[in-house]
Amino acid sequence: MYGVNDEFPQLSEIRYLNHAAVAPWPQRAVDAVTRFAQQNARTGARDYTDWLLIERRLRDRLARLLNAPSSADIALVKNTSQALSYVAFGLDWRAGDQIVISSEEFPSNRVVWEALRPLGVKVVQVDLHNGVPEISLLDACGPRTRLMSISAVQFASGLRLDLERLGQGCRDRGVLFCIDAIQHLGALPFDVQAYQCDFAMADGHKWMLGPEGLAVFYCRGELRERLTLHEYGWHMLEHAGDYQRQDWQPARSARRFECGSPNMLGATALEASLSLLEEVGMNEVAQALQARVQGLIDGLQQIAGVTLLSPVALDRRAGIVTFSLSGWDNQRLHKRLNSEQVVCAQRGGGIRLSPHFYTEERVIDETVRLLDQLASG
Known part of the structure; x- marks a missing residue:
């Protein structure tokens, strides 16, 4: 929807899902x-x-x-x-x-x-x-x-x-x-x-x-x-x-x-x-962010062993999706995700993912695929 290469070219090599902690600056x-x-x-x-x-x-x-x-x-x-x-x-x-x-x-x-x-x-x-x-x-x-x-x-x-x-x-x-x-x-x-x-x-x-x-x-x-x-x-x-x-x-x-x-x-x-x-406009920011959050929720719900710790209802969520994965200690999973260039946080008894409106869909897809692979052992 919005070209990440225009304002966030530095993120092309990583999967940045940590806006609830510290966000990267736009190029401007x-x-x-x-x-x-x-x-x-x-x-x-x-x-x-x-x-x-x-x-x-x-x-x-x-x-x-x-x-x-x-x-x-x-x-x-x-x-x-x-x-x-x-x-x-x-x-x-x-x-x-x-x-x-x-x-x-x-x-x-x-x-x-x-x-x-x-x-x-x-x-x-x-x-x-x-x-x-x-x-x-x-x-x-x-x-x-x-x-x-x-x-x-x-x-x-x-x-x-x-x-x-x-x-x-x-x-x-x-x-x-x-x-x-x-x-x-x-x-x-x-x-x-x-x-x-x-x-x-x-x-x-x-x-x-x-x-x-x-x-x-x-x-x-x-x-x-x-x-x-x-x-x-x-x-x-x-x-x-x-x-x-x-x-x-x-x-x-x-x-x-x-x-x-x-x-x-x-x-x-x-x-x-x-x-x-x-x-961009805050209504458009919110709509784009919610689409990315929904993509994470939909993907995580398809992975065996994932427990969502965040609300899924649209009126009860903002930009945070926290989950746990059976068979994985949260600290070990967080370290593994970081090694795979998924920037996230360990919070609330699980792993916290937080995209923003500009986050590329490939970041969501690649993160979900990676977690599916880790769940499969």
Whole structure:
């Protein structure tokens, strides 16, 4: 559907199925960073105002990707963990408050809340496989529940949650709603307004095809000033750039969460990568990705000894397919697949495969054939 040789020529020799971990950059991101480095080497920061235009375009692209009301709702932070920490240590907790999460969360969306225990805050972990997961999560919300923080897609199983249902349920209960969107954003359409979420965050190095070290943090406008700040610097000021000014206040926009100098190199790469997703269109990205996921599911289901550990229903999956193979220890199977140039991960009691919209069909077919051969002994 989309020519891998145009944007991902470096992948022609391998079978890259690891976008749920760290994604390769498209060629346009490589080119953009190369130009940035060469310009910096020749002229330093002479054209810094041009760099700021790239950063502005990045905020605009991210606002569109999340369907945020404004780019003023978008902060550029280091990673998902930092954004979660802004929420966790910004809210005014009281002893006895509760936070609802799932029992399958990546450590980033668990440890940060458990770190509030000295304040008397309790973390309630919910089993997502005991009934309808959204009902289980909402039923766990009691009178002392202040916040629900949930991954849109669970990192190991690939289970996708109904964010609109959760958002409405939290709103009905007066519970703040926080979404770790790292396994969703860039793979499927995302809409902070439809989900009625208060906070959302995601690193750029997975489905957004960008670099590590740069993430997006969405904070609903009316909640920005409710988060107590713990990091201060020149860049988060309302009048950033007026270095002689003695009086100051945090920026009214989400830039208030960006204390120091921006990551211009990362912004250059991520802005270029997001331009590819925008050109293709997120609906088309999602459709192409789901076709590849379906190809993996169909192929794996035909192999004797394969157990699928991920949901197969279209409304319950994103880009992750996790499985186990009888007769093979997961560590040994992962090592064997890597030796055969299948780049994947060992997660959730099995092997996690994660293609993207551009993944060539031959990668899916060759991986399935290889696994069939390994199953046959």
